[in-house]
Amino acid sequence: MSTASEVKPEARYIDALGEGMALALEEDERVIVLGIDVGAGGGIFRVTKGLHERFGDERVIDAPISEMGYVGAAVGAAMTGLRPIVEIMFMDFVGVCMDPILNQAAKLRYMTAGALEIPVVFRMQTGAGRSAGAQHSQSLEAWFAHVPGLKVVLPATVADARDLMLDAVHDPNPVVFVENRRLYAMRGDAEAERLPLGKAxxxxxxxxxxxxxxxxxxxxxxxxxxxxxxxxxxxxxxxxxxxxxxxxxxxxxxxxxxxxxxxxxxxxxxxxxxxxxxxxxxxxxxxxxxxxxxxxxxxxxxxxxxxxxxxxxxxxxxxxxxxxxxxx
Amino acid sequence: MSTNETAAGSASGTATEEFDLFATMALIRAFETRVSELYRDSEIPGFVHTSLGQEAVAAGVGSALADGDYVATTHRGHGHCLARGMDVEAMMAELFARGEGICHGKGGSMHIADPAKGVLGANAIVGASLPLGVGAALSSKLLGQGRVSAAFFGEGAVNQGAFHEAVNLAAIWDLPALLVCENNIYAEFSDSRRMTRVPGVADRAATYGIESETVDGNDVLAVNELALAAAARCREGAGPFLIEAETYRWHGHYEGDAQPYKPEHEATAWRERDPLVVSRTRLLGTGVAAEQLDEIENQASTRVEASIERARQLPPPELEEAYADVYGE
Missing domain, CATH: 3.40.50.920 (Rossmann fold)
Known part of the structure; x- marks a missing residue:
């Protein structure tokens, strides 16, 4: 199944990510996008470009450089009705905000016997190959896959950039969503066959x-x-x-x-x-x-x-x- | 502190109100006194942290909140849960690690929660209640829920980055967040006055551009009046407010902690200002009979004893419970 979408065949991966977020924001007012410079600035890689203009201050929210604070707040917000897509600019930066992911988002459904639901997407951009050095290049997906309660998705195609984003937002669980920045400029078929999250x-x-x-x-x-x-x-x-x-x-x-x-x-x-x-x-x-x-x-x-x-x-x-x- | 006029004085306590507050404190006292003993006797497993001596903060703030309001609390959270009306039997069953516990035996004392009552949970990570509570306040504001989100934390948590980041977020986003610091002097084993040069937690609020006030945390009526005003202020859209309630932790950081680090006589002085005695004295002065207050305390004990008897009879969780609720469908 393919989603009704403005992304045409041979679209770029980065645009498909933005399209996935735009579709999610459009279909559900509980969805918000939160992160450093994601608002009018459109993000340092321009992944959220245009979202602030379309959806406004209350849906696409600039956070201070305070990952523990705003990632933790996104988890608290997910527990109480919002469905945040929260951005961690570089996956390496997760070191300063691991607690909300590891001890809060991953655990609270379990510890409350299902009374709390935590539908939050942690977007993390990663990727070596750009001379970004040891603190801006790490692929840490195994850390998260090791923690029960988290889902970990890594879209590798243009269609998946959009479709897995939508699936992650629809998922009732916390999802670590890993984007490799070397894929951002990649073009590909945006209308490829859609598979569910969890299917290779x-x-x-x-x-x-x-x-x-x-x-x-x-x-x-x-x-x-x-x-x-x-x-x-x-x-x-x-x-x-x-x-x-x-x-x-x-x-x-x-x-x-x-x-x-x-x-x-x-x-x-x-x-x-x-x-x-x-x-x-x-x-x-x-x-x-x-x-x-x-x-x-x-x-x-x-x-x-x-x-x-x-x-x-x-x-x-x-x-x-x-x-x-x-x-x- | 900076806003006596804004926050205090809009509500005036009456004997009837204080009577209810006294009853809440009596319940917390009875519950935690017995939990401490049951832990000592190895009937309750895990780690237990009690708030004995701090009941006025839980009762005063808890009673100031409305149905639907959120509470994010700490590892020392039994009092906040009880003050928000969580079921005593389901709580005790949870502490006994029973399948019928409020968290099916998967949370325990440090993680006890009841989202249906707005209690997002006790939390075993110092400072974690702040970002979570601020996030709940964000939901309230963006979804128009009209709810106040109260985040409890100890003065030991204010040296965590999470405190600073969360308070700043609550401030810049103008959130209905009631930030309640229970300053019980001890950050785990350490006198927290040795851990910072800033004398009061309330002083720190000003650095984030939010208002705050310090209150006698052993005077339930004072706490309640301040919390009522602060919650009303949050509800009106005036942004976050920080309460620093000065109190004292009677027991150790955890049950079993012999507290060799505390100076002699310190505890004695604070016990003379037992929040239940402070309240009882005032109530007696307004003409309430001592027998009435004794009766309240007896009822609390009876309720707690019944919950213990029930919890003792309950079976442990079924093994399948270990595998349930990791992921939602």
Whole structure:
């Protein structure tokens, strides 16, 4: 199903995000957008451009540089009737406002036996590859996927930027919504098939190696699939929580090989969880060990040359997949 | 402090009003006295923090709020819950970790809540009640709910960033937030006067451009008059107001804390100003019979004892409860 939308095919990811928020604001007056510079300024990346003009001061609200305060207030507001979309400008900044997410939003439904509902979307922009340095480049999605009570979605396509935004706003749970800024300028099909939040998409069918990924790395994996001598089945998870393991398992049953690719640091990353689960379920059906590709365990350096050397590339993905195929 | 004229004096206490306030304090006293003993005897698990000695703040503010008003409170929140009319039996069952507890045995003392009564919950993170309470005030304002949101916090919380950020947000957004500081002198084990150069919590309000007033937190009538005026002010759209209620924590930071850090005689002096004694003395002066007040206290004890007997008989939660309510559909 596709949403009635002003986003035309070949729209940009960033516009689809704005369109998702605009649709949410339009259909439900309880929805507000809250964050630093999201108002008349339109946000530092211009993701909320035009929303303030359309919906006004009380719906699109500029916050002071006070993440703990306004993210906490968004959680309190979600408990009492509003449906806030709250922006954390860089995912790295979540360090100063973790309590409202970790201890409040994720826990209060449970601790009140369902008496409180917390429909809040935490938008976080992330992504290495722009020389932004160690405090503006981290992919921390595994932190949130580790906390019961949170959903974690990572749209990798233009259509998902809009559709997952709407799904996140409609969801009765707190949703961490991760946007990779290297995708902002990406153009793509805004009318692609709509899947529910929690369902992975087979982005490209293939036979030899199942490649599981999410976020910005989807593009690298699809390029790798183009270039590789092996036939790759690329799965875009779309969300880590919920985790659509069924789609992964179904694919690995056919291919017998699994490669997990993410931009986040590989050590203790979400890839480890997926590898463990697949290993547990399909030990006898795997032709080779499960492999992971992620960033090495170092802070992201400023130097563009160093940074480039640390991030998985389509070439590295393609070689890893070919290596798996050669192994067995 | 800065706004005696604005906040105080618009409501005048009568004996009837104080009689009800006394009854609320008696209930809190009876509840927490027994909870302290039950915790000591290992009948109640987990961590328990009591507000014995601070009952006038809970009763005075709680009674000043209207149906639908929000309350975000702290780890020391039994009194606020009781003052907002939460069910004694369901609360006691929760403290006993029973399936019929108000939170199905998944919250406990530190997280006890009843959103149907506006109580968004006790909270085990110091300072967390402030952003949450301010967020509830934001809902009230943007959705036109006409509700006041009261955020309780201790003076120990004002050195947390959450306090400063939340007060500033309430101020710039002109929210109907009643910020209630219970200054009981101790931030966990530490004399909070050693933890800041700013003498009063109310003084800090001015730095955010909001009004505030300090009140004798052991005088329930004074607290109630101030809270009534401040809540009315919030409801009229005049923005947030900070109350600093000066009081004293009789027990330790948590039950079982022997309080070696407190100077001798300090507690004795404060116990002479027991909020129930202060109120009783005034009520007797207005012609209320001592027997009437004794009867109120007896009724409170009977109600609490019945809740304990019931809680003892209840089964623990079913195992499925552990897996329920993590996510909503």
């Amino acid at each position: 998409r087979v982005a490209r069918p293939g036979d030899d190696v199942t490649v599981v990924t999410w976020g910005q790395m989807l593009r690298e994996c699809l390029s790798a699939a183009e270039e590789s001598e092996a036939s790759l089945e690329v799965i875009d998870l779309r969300s880590l929580a919920p985790l659509d393991l069924d789609t992964v398992v179904e694919s690995v049953r056919r291919s017998g090989r699994l490669l997990i690719v993410h931009e986040a640091v590989q050590d203790f990353g979400a890839g480890a969880e997926i590898a463990a689960r697949v290993g547990d379920l399909l030990f006898d059906e795997l032709r080779t060990p499960v492999r992971r590709l992620g960033a090495p365990a170092v802070p992201m350096p400023f130097s563009p040359d160093l940074e480039r050397a640390l991030l998985p590339t389509s070439k590295a993905i393609s070689s890893a997949a070919e290596g798996l195929k050669a192994e067995g």
